[in-house]
Amino acid sequence: MRYLELLERAADLPVVDTKTLRTWGGNARSLSVQLSRWTRQGKLVPLRRGIYLLPAALRRARAPLEYIANLLVVPSYVSLERALALHGLIPEAVPVIQSVTRARPIELETPTGTFQYRHVKKSWFFGYRETELASGSALIAVPEKALLDVVYLSRGAFTPDRIAELRLQELDRLNLAALTRMASGHGERIEATARALARWIRRARRA
Numbered sequence: 001m002r003y004l005e006l007l008e009r010a011a012d013l014p015v016v017d018t019k020t021l022r023t024w025g026g027n028a029r030s031l032s033v034q035l036s037r038w039t040r041q042g043k044l045v046p047l048r049r050g051i052y053l054l055p056a057a058l059r060r061a062r063a064p065l066e067y068i069a070n071l072l073v074v075p076s077y078v079s080l081e082r083a084l085a086l087h088g089l090i091p092e093a094v095p096v097i098q099s100v101t102r103a104r105p106i107e108l109e110t111p112t113g114t115f116q117y118r119h120v121k122k123s124w125f126f127g128y129r130e131t132e133l134a135s136g137s138a139l140i141a142v143p144e145k146a147l148l149d150v151v152y153l154s155r156g157a158f159t160p161d162r163i164a165e166l167r168l169q170e171l172d173r174l175n176l177a178a179l180t181r182m183a184s185g186h187g188e189r190i191e192a193t194a195r196a197l198a199r200w201i202r203r204a205r206r207a
Contacts, residue, residue: 001026001034003043007058014063014136015071018050047110048072065113066131066138069097072108073117076101077128077139080118080153083146086131088170100125100141100149118153127182144179151193152186158193163200171201 001024009024010016021031035052038044045053051071053059066078066086080098084090101117102125108115127145130137141149150166151158168174176198183194 001031003038006038007054010054011058011060014061014067015047016044016052016054017071045111047112048108053112062135064133064136064138065097065115066133066140067136068112069099069115070139072110072115073099073101073103073106075125076103076117077141079128079141079146079149081150083141084143084150084168086133086140087143087146087173089143089147089173090167091169092167100153118149120149120152124152124186142178143174144182147174147197148179148182148190148194151197152190158196160196160200163197168201168204171205174201176201 001021006016006021013020018031018035021035022028035044039046039052042055045055047053047068066082069078070076076099078086078097079100081090081092082094082096082098085092085094096114096116099115099117100120102120102122103117105119106117108117127148128139128141131140140146147168156162180191180194180198183190
């Protein structure tokens with residue numbers, strides 16, 4: 001495959017991956033050599049083994065970083081403070097793209113940003129949906145699950161002072177029945193913290 005052919009076919013794709021390239025034909029060994037050469041020449045931007053971006057000037061498709069995060073580690077969904085910020089539940093921007101995965105934990109430093117993946121067991125891998133973003137969509141935790149993921153992946157008790165330190169805002173966006181329902185059956189610590197969060201949020205709404 002020539003590079004111009006790659007550009008014609010891939011300019012509208014959010015990422016370039018070897019699995020897709022192989023479906024376009026050609027020798028696998030030759031393709032591997034070409035990908036290495038194009039990466040060295042700056043004609044492809046490597047994100048992880050087998051996953052690339054075209055240089056920004058040649059890329060017509062603009063994939064959100066959250067979508068790219070879904071692709072770099074499968075299965076995964078964006079959660080924790082990154083998702084809370086996307087939902088408008090905390091005031092701070094979160095530069096690291098944080099995700100939850102059933103695979104091993106890993107942090108990936110790429111030219112487009114830092115992608116962090118936290119491991120959870122299979123029974124905790126739920127509570128996400130495909131969410132529309134400015135330039136595409138991605139699998140992102142619903143607000144209640146993003147908050148519970150913070151609890152699940154943290155240590156210690158969530159006292160009222162610790163909950164206040166989360167700096168939660170736009171509290172009407174949280175469904176407290178869904179919050180406690182999602183926590184049900186996942187251990188006393190998670191269930192108790194969900195109840196504490198619900199009590200704190202109700203008081204904060206009345207304040």
